[in-house]
Amino acid sequence: MRTAFADSDNTAVPTCGIAVMAKASIPGCTKTRLVPPLTFEEAAQCNTAFLRDVADNILAASTRASIGGYVAYSPAHSRPFFEATLRCEVALIEACYPNFGDCLACAIARLLERGHLAAVVLNSDSPTLPTSLLVESAEVLARPGDRVVLGPALDGGYYLLGVKAEYHRLFQDIAWSTEHVAQQTLERARELELLVHVLPKWYDVDDIAGLKMLHAELFEGRSFGAEFCPAEPRYARALIQWLIETADFKERLQRTQVGHRDMS
Numbered sequence: 001m002r003t004a005f006a007d008s009d010n011t012a013v014p015t016c017g018i019a020v021m022a023k024a025s026i027p028g029c030t031k032t033r034l035v036p037p038l039t040f041e042e043a044a045q046c047n048t049a050f051l052r053d054v055a056d057n058i059l060a061a062s063t064r065a066s067i068g069g070y071v072a073y074s075p076a077h078s079r080p081f082f083e084a085t086l087r088c089e090v091a092l093i094e095a096c097y098p099n100f101g102d103c104l105a106c107a108i109a110r111l112l113e114r115g116h117l118a119a120v121v122l123n124s125d126s127p128t129l130p131t132s133l134l135v136e137s138a139e140v141l142a143r144p145g146d147r148v149v150l151g152p153a154l155d156g157g158y159y160l161l162g163v164k165a166e167y168h169r170l171f172q173d174i175a176w177s178t179e180h181v182a183q184q185t186l187e188r189a190r191e192l193e194l195l196v197h198v199l200p201k202w203y204d205v206d207d208i209a210g211l212k213m214l215h216a217e218l219f220e221g222r223s224f225g226a227e228f229c230p231a232e233p234r235y236a237r238a239l240i241q242w243l244i245e246t247a248d249f250k251e252r253l254q255r256t257q258v259g260h261r262d263m264s
Helices: 040-061 079-085 100-113 131-141 181-191 208-219 234-246 249-255
Strands: 016-023 067-074 091-094 118-122 147-152 158-163 195-198
Touching (some): 016 100, 040 079, 040 131, 040 234, 067 079, 067 100, 067 131, 079 091, 100 118, 118 131, 131 158, 147 181, 181 195, 208 249, 234 249
Parallel strands (some): 016 118
16 A cells, blocks of 8 residues: 555654655656667666665655655556555655646645645655755754755756745746756745755766766765765666676767756
């Protein structure tokens, strides 16, 4: 059963709900900006591995703070994929709209409806994101007073957004999938006169630059944030190790031009 906390009384509901914004792994439709150097099938496999790692990271954070884990998924009717892919402790929310901001707003609304006092939306592209940043987000949102938590991504988007109430303005007039997303979101928060807690930057893996960073972090000892303890992405590590051993992954990676952009 994946009802999670929906049918529980509020005393049993964790203070903070964290939902990964995720798409089902469909070759040719998922993580296509990793093609090349990856094939469409390999890119879809990356999506699945990252999703599993990020979901496990939330569950790890839940042992250190009052957190409930979710996946807010699309496309519509793809629930069977997520039920087969994720651990049963992770609850599922359908959040499928043409506009990404509406997907984020839907996920936040659903988390708050389930009785959480704070709601966090998280990307599915940062398998090494330090668990401590998820714990920090929950702890900051548990403090008295209204506020926003923002985790800026290296490319100008954000990997995490946390709130204590619904603020649709945070998702309006945002140039999604550009380097302006985080800055525009901060501007919306200022319009709403909300206190903002900004987390350290982290990277996501939705393009070749991110894939090269992940490979360097996992197999060359080049940590993105030396002052942090990155999460150990066992599924992503196993997949990339398999690609290295069974395909010309490293050669393909070196030959491919670097681009950039984020989940948001």
